[in-house]
Amino acid sequence: MADFSFTAVDAQGNLVRGTLDAETEAAAVAALRRQGHIPMQVGAPARFALTLPSAMGGLRRKDLRRGELAAITRELAVMLGAGQDIDRALRFLVETAPSARVRAVCDGVRAMVRDGQALHVALGRYPGSFPPLYVGMVRAAEAGGDLAPTMDRLAALQERERALAATVQSALIYPAILTLAACGSIYLLLTDVLPQFTPLFAQNGAVLPASTRLMIGAGDVLGRYGILIPLVLLALVVAGRAILRRPAAKLRVDGWLLTLPGLGALLREILAARFARILGTLLENGVPILAALSIVRGAITNLAAVRAIDAATQSAKGGRGLSGALEAAALFPRRTVHLLRLGEETARLGPMALRAADIHEDQVRIVTQRLVALLVPAITIVMGLLVAGIVSSLLLAMLSLNDLAK
Secondary structure, three states: OOEEEEEOOOOOOOEEEEEEEEEOOOHHHHHHHHHHEEEEEEEOOOOOOOHHHHHHHOOOOOOOOOOHHHHHHHHHHHHOOOOHHHHHHHHHHHHHOOOOOHHHHHHHHHHHHHHOOHHHHHHHHHOOOOHHHHHHHHHHHHHHHHHHHHHHHHHHHHHHHHHHHHHHHHHHHHHHHHHHHHHHHHHHHHHHHHHHHHHHHHHHHOOOOOHHHHHHHHHHHHHHOOOOOHHHHHHHHHHHHHOOOHHHHHHHHHHOOOOOHHHHEEEEHHHHHHHHHHHHHHHHOOOHHHHHHHHHHHHOOOOOHHHHHHHHHHHHHHOOOHHHHOOOOOOOOOHHHHHHHHHHHOOHHHHHHHHHHHHHHHHHHHHHHHHHHHHHHHHHHHHHHHHHHHHHHHHHHHHHHHHHOO
16 A cells, blocks of 8 residues: 545535545545545655656756647647557657757656556646646546547647737737836936036036926935835835735735726736636536636636635535626626626536637737727826926026026
8 A cells, every 4th residue: 555645626626635545546546536536636745756857867857838838738639639649649749849848747747658657647747837727637538538639629728828928918018118218218317417417507506496406316316226226126026925925915916906997907808718718628628517617716816716716616516507606706707707607508608618718818909909009108108208307407407507697
């Protein structure tokens, strides 16, 4: 007998972790199923992870990046869809791996599969590379015998999530560069240009306008303590992250972000798109609704949304469906709730969730474009006003010198 750690979903849809005694991993999986659990990951305790690298030739195990995971998932889907067996598909991934990190993970998975372990068990040994959503879908696919289409759906899910993230990130690049340029220009005006005129004003004994004195004082402060600004910002970021580790504080901040004008609408659309995409993909892959909600809960980082999902899970357990609880939470767009309710009424919750995800992803692109269209002129106007204020203060001081000369 040996100890095996496990992660599973119980009959109520809750994620449970623990250890149990069994002769083999297969026996451990069977024991969990007899208890009414749905096994997600079953393996040796954590000490196994310390010896695994030595079994792989001394390679230090590292996690896959999101882009690398999406790429190997698509390649695996293509190979399996072409009729290749899992060993040959994994060998192809090892041979075509773009880096040693990807090759090490793929080779480790292939070695465990060749030893007779199920693919989802092998993937579960790399929790940093393969999230529970990924492992759960592969486990359901192996049980249903449709691994190839499942990998294709997984690849599509990851590619859509990457495209959604890239849409937002790409749209924010120009406003970020514009903001940095504006801050840099104002910093140079206050610390380099304006101080060159300060001795001239002092030598002539001119009475400077209040705005000019304010600008000179701001430039002096920035010149002396400007180096501390990045350190203060870094300290604020570290302190903010420490505060957000507290569930109560994170819950308040997450709920507040969803209510912000403009940005809140974008965050709600992103949240709805991710929730609907993952839920629909899991349901289409044959995962039960309670287990699917438990997996979705682990994939959502917004605690306010997590509470709404918990309420929806309890509602689904009571046979009342999940759309009513999501509507009561007032976090998801009305379109999401309406389409999910329609899916529940027509027994097509999975397809309707995927349809909702498509709509919300389109809305994310539209809202992002609108925000950028408003943000760029706003930054430009603010920058122009600040520069104009500095220049006008300097001109007022020069006019006071002319008055003094007369």
